[in-house]
Structure formats: structure tokens, C-alpha cells
């Protein structure tokens with residue numbers, strides 16, 4: 001399905017990106033990426049909510065060279081715009097996560113590999129080479145398997161764990177209508193879990209008796225995960241653990257109490273809970289609780305540079321892009337992913353100049369108001 005498009009004609013707006021991605025994927029794969037759960041209220045309001053904020057740019061600040069760099073866990077990154085963890089990327093492009101990880105390396109931002117990537121932890125590490133990489137963990141119901149996933153991430157040079165806590169089977173109307181499962185189209189299900197030595201040792205027999213998918217589903221997803229288990233994870237790894245999927249400031253408080261080294265304010269891009277608060281609306285209270293003790297990230301609804309500015313001015317240290325880069329992958333593989341991020345970076349850089357801001361602290365200090 002993927003065409004070789006002339007990168008000079010690559011879309012500059014989210015709407016065009018989405019339209020071209022739809023032309024370059026099967027309708028079912030496009031629905032899988034684009035859609036949200038149930039009535040898609042969360043999917044819509046994530047984006048709409050950004051339009052209810054506006055910032056006051058500064059003028060005559062003598063802005064010369066803008067410095068867009070940020071530092072997270074002691075490492076410098078060129079822009080506060082990172083990859084969201086996204087699984088099953090082969091549904092839109094045969095090179096899947098390998099292409100995205102290569103693009104992340106060229107862009108000098110961390111690649112966050114999902115537990116449910118269509119390539120293994122090791123394969124993605126190889127593609128990412130000496131690039132920075134973090135591992136997104138879905139804690140399974142079997143602590144031994146979870147520990148083994150973490151230890152493979154450590155061995156393969158991942159430098160942080162992004163623990164996603166808002167995942168459970170949701171009501172995905174379009175996927176159910178299309179009878180679409182990412183691995184219903186010839187892909188291997190859950191390669192990182194299935195290739196795991198501890199999983200193979202403990203569940204090999206069950207796989208033979210009950211089949212692979214049923215066996216994996218007996219331990220994953222794990223809606224039973226609780227804060228105590230975060231404490232346990234902290235004991236088995238020295239990597240920073242960033243908790244992804246926080247919307248309530250009380251949960252932000254608990255996450256810190258139980259040892260979180262970072263927080264991602266997110267509602268999974270509207271793919272899990274329908275009708276919940278848009279992520280950007282949740283951010284100010286959470287930033288207030290965190291009080292700069294750990295990095296705060298935000299995803300769900302970032303579509304252009306003004307969204308990044310709004311998120312930073314409301315207390316985020318960096319944002320994650322989800323669907324936009326998957327559309328880039330669908331359109332032109334690694335180059336498409338690279339192009340989506342380079343465009344976001346350049347628009348953000350121009351926005352910094354327009355706002356009279358020399359650096360990220362200036363952006364964070366812009367005054368912001370609610371306009372609706």
C-alpha cells in the first residue's frame with residue numbers, strides 16, 4: 001500500500017497528513033490508528049480542548065538565536081517533542097517500529113518502544129543503534145514475565161521505563177465492525193512477550209494446549225495493576241520509571257509517593273476511556289501537584305506547534321506525538337516519520353521566534369488564558 005511520495009509534496013498540516021495516510025493504508029488499518037473508543041468523545045475533545053486556550057506572545061525581546069533544547073534525566077534533547085509509544089506499527093508499514101526507531105535516532109529524540117510492538121525489544125534496539133531509547137511497559141499479570149521484559153530492556157540499552165497504566169480492553173467500535181485485530185493480517189502476535197524466555201518456559205505447554213493468543217491474553221492486559229506493584233518494580237530496576245496515563249491530580253500525588261520518576265498526562269489518545277477529561281485540561285492541576293520534582297509529559301491531541309506551546313505554558317516539560325508520526329510512517333516509512341517530526345520542530349522553532357521567546361523557560365512563562 002505504501003507509495004513512494006515525493007517528500008517535497010509531504011503534507012504540512014495534520015488534516016492533509018491524515019488524508020494522505022488514509023490513501024496509503026487499508027481502510028481497516030487506518031480505522032485502527034485513527035479511531036477512538038465508543039462514541040469517540042475523548043478523541044474529539046482532546047483536540048477541541050486545545051482551542052479553548054490562547055497565550056500572550058511577547059514582543060521586542062531582542063530574540064536572536066532561539067534555544068529549543070531541553071534536558072530530561074541529565075540528557076539534552078533538541079526539542080521538547082518526543083515519540084509516543086505506539087504498538088503494532090506493521091499494520092501501516094512493513095518496516096513498522098524499525099523505521100520509526102531509525103528516524104528517532106536521526107532526530108536525536110528517544111524512541112519509546114511499546115511492549116506490543118510488531119518487532120521485539122532486541123530488534124528495535126538494533127534498529128535504534130546508538131540512539132536513545134526507552135521501553136514502554138505493560139505490566140503483565142505474571143511478575144516473572146514482567147521482570148524478564150524489564151531485564152531485556154536493560155540489557156538492550158533502553159534507559160527509561162514508561163509504565164502505561166491506562167490500558168484495558170476498550171470498546172473500539174470501528175475495529176469490532178471491521179473485525180480487525182492488528183495480528184489478524186498475518187502478523188505475529190505480541191513478539192516481545194512471545195519471544196520472552198520466561199514466558200516460553202512457564203507457558204510453553206499452555207501455548208500448545210490453548211494456542212498462543214489465548215495464553216498471552218491470560219496474563220495481558222492487566223487491569224489489576226496497583227500502586228504497590230509500582231513499588232515492586234522500583235526494586236527490580238534502577239532505570240527511571242515514568243507513569244503514563246495519569247489524569248487525576250490525586251493519582252499524580254500517589255504516583256510520586258510510590259516512586260514515579262516522571263508522569264505522562266494522557267488518556268491514550270482517546271483509545272481507552274470514552275468521556276474522560278481531555279489530557280490538556282488535566283495538565284495544570286497535575287503540574288501543580290508535581291511542582292517540578294519530576295518531568296511531566298503530555299500527549300493526546302498534539303497536532304501543531306501552538307499545541308506544544310500551550311502544553312509547555314500549562315506545565316509540561318515535553319510532549320509526545322502519537323498519530324501524526326504513524327501517519328508519516330504510513331505515507332513514506334522512515335522518511336515520513338522523520339518529515340513529520342522535522343516539520344513539527346521547524347514550526348515550533350518559528351513559533352518561539354514569533355512569541356519572542358529565546359528558550360524553553362520563556363515559553364513556559366508565557367501567560368495563558370481560557371478563551372472558551
Ligand SMILES: Cc1cc2nc3c(=O)[nH]c(=O)nc-3n(C[C@H](O)[C@H](O)[C@H](O)COP(=O)(O)O)c2cc1C
Pocket residue numbers: 032033034046084085086087088114115116117136164244266267268269270271299300301302320321322323324326
Ligand atoms: C495505533 C496506536 C497504538 C498505540 N499503542 C500504544 C501502546 O502500545 N502503548 C501505549 O502506552 N500507548 C499506545 N498508544 C497511545 C499513544 O502512546 C498516545 O498516548 C496517543 O497516541 C496520543 O494521542 P495522539 O495520537 O492524539 O497524539 C497508541 C496509540 C495509537 C494511535
